Amino acid sequence: MTPEEIEAAVQAGMPQTIEDLEGLAAIPSVAFPGHPEAPVHEAAAFTERLLRAAGLPYVRQIPIEGSFPAVFAEAPAPPGAPTVLLYAHYDVQPAGDPALWKTPPFEPTRVDGVLYGRGTADDKSGVITHVAALRTFQGRFPVGVKVIIEGQEEYAGERLQHFIEADPELVRADAMVIADVGNPYIGDPALTTSLRGMAAFTVEVRTLAEAVHSGAFGGAAPDALAALMRMLTAMHDEAGDVCVPGLTRGTFSGRGCTEEELRATAGVLDGVSLVGTGSVADRIWASYAITVTGLDVPDVHGAINAVQAVARARVTIRIPPSGDAKTALQDVTDFLRKIAPWGVQVSFSDFVTGAGFRAGAGGRARGAVNHAMAHAFGQAPREVGQGGSIPLVASLSRLFPEAEILLYGAEDDHASIHAPNERVVLDELRRVITAEAIFLSEYAQG
Known part of the structure; x- marks a missing residue:
């Protein structure tokens, strides 16, 4: 498929993609102690069905000791093609005080091209990105595919980390895509190269x-x-x-936002100062x-x-x-x-x-994703850091030093993840899905 054909297929599939995200986001899959466990298992089953419908021939839930199941899927690589691991998580943060939400947190609501609801961005948009990108190929994947969707990243992600360390061959791949981050602004593509x-x-x-x-x-x-x-x-x-x-203290060598931009993004009240000293990038990505x-x-x-x-x-x-x-x-x-x-x-x-993570210089996969994001967004991605942490990434980096690890996603700095009124912009989701599908195609071609 050409990039243009992929883009058209993703666009045609967006009604189903949005419906899938709404269905998954309606499940209150909060994997924190004290919350009901049944919805978490329901979200695992929903994710399993989505991956089967995307054309993957082998899909199963894997028990994780002391945690909720991971959903694993795979398709063998065509002769000579590399294998790509796709990661996201189906659990979400607690909703907090419902009175602070403009719409019910577990009733996904569309308003002017934006979908509101807990988990619509973090990280059910990541799950849906993988599902929709794979569905584009109608079961004829250009690369080998492995998918692992975690069930307790928000509270106890180290448990999947320990599981992978005990059985690393399960997720061995040439490139690994972690769809649990995002862009600084809508339409501003970024690859995350540093995690705290x-x-x-x-x-x-x-x-x-x-x-x-x-x-x-x-x-x-x-x-x-x-x-x-x-x-x-x-x-x-x-x-x-x-x-x-x-x-x-630490320093970040890339370009971060200004104090004014951070104030606007974080909603800092007039007259209230930021805390800390040094550049914003140093404070939120490297210290x-x-x-x-x-x-x-x-x-x-x-x-x-x-x-x-x-x-x-x-x-x-x-x-x-x-x-x-x-x-x-x-x-x-x-x-x-x-x-x-x-x-x-x-x-x-x-x-x-x-543990944290810092990406290397990159190679074939990095070149392919740069080109794919440039096509989908109309401009090449820039490097950013993230203040959040993804426990599995550091283990993958240590276990597979030869693999390229790519972090991107449909979230953005205004998505209100972990806060009331979380949301994902549906056009941004479409662009990220397009980029991922083009990446899989172009990575196969070298």
């Missing part, structure tokens, strides 16, 4: 046998919440830079970042006049590609334990780690 790793943990502070009256004991009884707040704020200096010993992502304390609505006996926080660390997640985790927990005031009892639990 991550580490996360829960910290708990205890001070009393139980909460006590703030009038009778406040001012003398140690408040667990006050102690925890002091510990958490000590991890940053006055400028907002991380000041935990061992977590050094450590520490974020408190949750607190277990009485909410304001149910607050009572009491000194708190226990307080907990969930802390996430973003790790530059040059850093080590386990070392950073140790540095931060040691720091918090050292600075804890008043002799409070401190404990840590629920650890998660994932």
Whole structure:
């Protein structure tokens, strides 16, 4: 097929593509503890059906210990053709407060060429990108194809990572496409060449046998919440830079956005300054970042006049590609334990780690995807970094150093992933599908 024929086929298939994405995004496949497991398994089955319908002859669910199943599919390579691994994940972040959504989070809603709903971008658009690109070839694939769609990337992606490390031949390929990132702006094609790793943990502070009256004991009884707040704020200096010993600053050699662009993208309120120093690219792609992502304390609505006996926080660390997640985790927990005031009892639990990634110079696959994206978008892609982490990528890079790993996708910096009102622009999805299908064709031809 010529690039023009591929583009026309993708366009003709868009009604089915959108219907598939709406069906998958309507499933609340939140693979976090405390959420129903049945919808996650439903999303796995839906994904399995989509891959079968795309013409792949071998499709199955693979149990992952301690996690939800991965969906695996493959088609053998034609004689002399390379093999490409396609990755995405079908699980999603929790929706959060429904009141903050303009449309119901698990009722995908189209508005002016945009599809709103949890997971429409991250990362069910990645699943659908692979399905629609493969469907273009009607079962006659120009390359060997392997597909692995993960079921718990958002919470415990290291479990698939461990599974792959125990059976690497399952996913061996010449090129590997990770469709779980995106472009800075709509119509601005990009290849992600740098990923931060991550580490996360829960910290708990205890001070009393139980909460006590703030009038009778406040001012003398140690408040667990006050102690925890002091510990958490000590991890940053006055400028907002991380000041935990061992977590050094990094630099990113490519071009990032300006502070003004970041303010607009992140929705920073007027009069509120950004945090940290150095270029934006250095801060969000090449340096450590520490974020408190949750607190277990009485909410304001149910607050009572009491000194708190226990307080907990969930802390996430973003790790530059040059850093080590386990070392950073140790540095931060040691720091918090050292600075804890008043002799409070401190404990840590629920650890998660994932390594970062930096791409090499690239070869045949990189040339093919550059040409494919230039055709689909009308301009060549630029290199960007991503502050997020994908645990599997670092393992693939280590296990298969000769393979080219390509990261792209239909998300963009305004897609509100992990936030209310997540969305994907359907024209952007079409362009990414077109680019992937052209890439598969041109990579086969060398």
